[in-house]
Amino acid sequence: MPVQLDEIDGISLGVPATGGREPGTGTNEPATATKDLIVWVRQSADLASRLIGDTRTPTTRAFTMAVTAAIQSVNALITAASAHCDLDDPPADIELRPGSSGGLVLRCYHSPSHEWKLDGTRTQ
């Protein structure tokens, strides 16, 4: 099961510590909507990685399109959560993409880029 974006070292969410909260909560926690987004990213990334990792499924064109759409959906959620890599300056966007080992990885747009497996392990 992938970890949540905010549990991965080097990845930050774009929600400021003192902003983006819901009125009247009195805490610096991210708004509930952002927490939901993070959960959805984890769940949809898990789904996409299961699709890509299921060798029983024939790799038809339709299946490839479904996997591509699943990955794009995850990336839309990552963008909505304003997740970025802060291991270098300035922070860079991150995206889900097929990794060299066949699974899915999170990779940033730094040069050279940083990369994480979905369990949060940094590989680059």
Ligand SMILES: [Zn+2]
């Ligand atoms: Zn980076």
